[in-house]
Amino acid sequence: MGDDATNDGQQFDRLPATAEERTVAGRATRTEVLEWWEERFGVDPAVFDDHTFWERGSGKIWILRGTEPTPVAIEGLGMTFLRTRQEHWKPTLSAVQRFGQHASTNVVHLDDEQAATFMAGEDQELDWDGDWGYLIVTHDVAGEAEPLGVALFVYGELRSQVPKGRRREL
Numbered sequence: 001m002g003d004d005a006t007n008d009g010q011q012f013d014r015l016p017a018t019a020e021e022r023t024v025a026g027r028a029t030r031t032e033v034l035e036w037w038e039e040r041f042g043v044d045p046a047v048f049d050d051h052t053f054w055e056r057g058s059g060k061i062w063i064l065r066g067t068e069p070t071p072v073a074i075e076g077l078g079m080t081f082l083r084t085r086q087e088h089w090k091p092t093l094s095a096v097q098r099f100g101q102h103a104s105t106n107v108v109h110l111d112d113e114q115a116a117t118f119m120a121g122e123d124q125e126l127d128w129d130g131d132w133g134y135l136i137v138t139h140d141v142a143g144e145a146e147p148l149g150v151a152l153f154v155y156g157e158l159r160s161q162v163p164k165g166r167r168r169e170l
Contacts (some may be wrong), residue, residue, distance in 0.1 A: 002136055005023035005036075005094070006024060007026045010073060011056065011071040011072060011074075012054040012055070012056045012062065012068075012070070012071060012072040012073075012074065012077045013027075013054060013055055013056075013070055013071045013148050014052055014053070014054055014068075014070035014071075015027065015028055015030045015033065015052075015054065015055060016029050016030065016060070016086060017029060017030045018030075018031050019029060019031075019032075024055075024167065026058075026085060026090050027028075027055055028055070028058075028059075028061060028082075028084045030053055033053055033084075034048060034080065036082075037091075037099075039105070040089075040105070040106055040133075040134070041091075041100075041102075041105055041106055041107070041136060042103055042104030042105035042106075043099060043102045043103055044102065047099060047102050048063075048099075049064050050065055050066070051064060051065050051066075051078075052064050052066065052067050052068070052123045053081065054072070054077055054078070055072075055084075055137060056077070058088065059083055059084040059085025059087050060080060060081075060082055060083060061081045061082040061083070062077050062078045062079060062080055062081055063078050063079060063095065064077055064078030064087075065078070068070060072152050075078055075134055078095060079092075079094045079095070079098070080092045080095070081094070081095045082095060086169075088133060088134065089134075090150070090161075091136075091139050091150050092150070093150055093161070093162060093163060093166060094145070094150045096136050096137075096148075096149055096162040097147050097148070097149065098145055098148045100136045100138070100147025101104040101145075101146070103136045103147070105130075105131075106130060106131055106133070106134070106135050106137045107135065107137075107138055107147075108126070108128055108130070108135045108136070108137055108138070108151070108153070108158065109138045109139065109145060110137060110138070110139050110141075110148075110170075111139075112139075113168065114126070114139075114158075115137075115139035115148060116169075116170040117149060117160075118137055118139075118148060118149070118151065118158070118160045118162065119149075119160075119162060119167060119168045119169075120160075120167055120168070120170070121144040121160045121162045121164065121167040122160060123157055123158065123160060124158050124160075125156055125157055125158075126153065126156065126157065126158040127156075128153055128156075130153075131153075132151055132153055132154050133152065133153065133154075134150055134151070134153075134161075135150070135152075136149075136150060136164035137149050137151050137158075138151065148162075149161065149162050149166075
């Protein structure tokens with residue numbers, strides 16, 4: 001790992017494919033991102049074959065369908081996808097809504113009342129016998145389970161991670 005390269009918060013840099021290609025200390029790799037989504041949510045890495053991953057800022061990972069030369073000095077590229085430079089990686093609401101239908105593990109399905117509480121940004125007690133940590137939350141919409149967003153499950157409580165500006169009263 002090189003010590004000369006630094007993270008530039010004013011541009012997007014493509015994630016290196018592997019740790020051997022990493023030049024910025026602490027930067028996630030494409031392999032690590034794909035492995036995390038597969039291990040945490042059971043999402044097949046092939047789902048992301050047509051996508052590239054980028055970091056802008058410290059640990060803010062973006063996803064783009066397609067490719068661009070790196071680095072890219074623009075304000076936005078694709079959509080925010082994952083936060084990595086913290087103790088536990090956290091998927092964004094947008095990422096879960098876009099890719100959550102591919103998840104097979106750590107998915108909690110809520111009934112109407114629970115979904116309304118979740119979308120309002122409120123925490124709630126939940127009887128869940130799966131893993132603690134970030135979960136993909138789904139609810140039936142037009143007869144199909146659809147991903148609503150991401151929640152943090154700890155100590156028997158489902159903590160809504162719906163950002164204030166995206167909360168809704170249902």
